[in-house]
Amino acid sequence: MSAVEPDDRRTPIRAVVFDWSGVLTESPLSGLHRYSAQLGLPETALDGYVRSDEEFAKVERGELPVRDFLKSVCVRVRDEHGVEIDIRRLAAAMADTRTLRPEMIDLVTELGERYTLAVLTNNVLENRDHLETTLPT
Numbered sequence: 001m002s003a004v005e006p007d008d009r010r011t012p013i014r015a016v017v018f019d020w021s022g023v024l025t026e027s028p029l030s031g032l033h034r035y036s037a038q039l040g041l042p043e044t045a046l047d048g049y050v051r052s053d054e055e056f057a058k059v060e061r062g063e064l065p066v067r068d069f070l071k072s073v074c075v076r077v078r079d080e081h082g083v084e085i086d087i088r089r090l091a092a093a094m095a096d097t098r099t100l101r102p103e104m105i106d107l108v109t110e111l112g113e114r115y116t117l118a119v120l121t122n123n124v125l126e127n128r129d130h131l132e133t134t135l136p137t
Contacts (some may be wrong), residue, residue: 017117031096032093045081046073049077
């Protein structure tokens with residue numbers, strides 16, 4: 001059989017794995033985009049503090065508390081953009097996207113009738129209680 005011919009010995013699907021942020025929920029950056037606009041900053045101004053940011057990577061690994069990260073972002077935004085931001089509003093903007101997307105829950109429900117389901121995420125450790133109480137069973 002050549003490499004381009006289909007394999008008739010297909011392995012049946014036994015499990016489906018979903019990511020949390022941006023799949024089961026809205027994109028984690030959406031809330032930051034809205035908050036950036038409210039601050040009069042370019043929509044993507046706050047993205048860099050989450051994407052490819054070493055401090056946020058530490059948060060995801062459980063090495064830095066979320067609150068310390070948020071304080072750092074407030075200072076960095078002030079220093080880099082000259083804009084004061086409220087730590088509570090920043091936290092709310094990040095948490096704003098934790099709501100489950102109804103269409104994905106419908107899909108999870110449908111697939112759950114036929115397959116084993118799992119969620120794989122690099123979401124921060126401090127969100128564990130939220131994840132455990134929010135995930136559909």
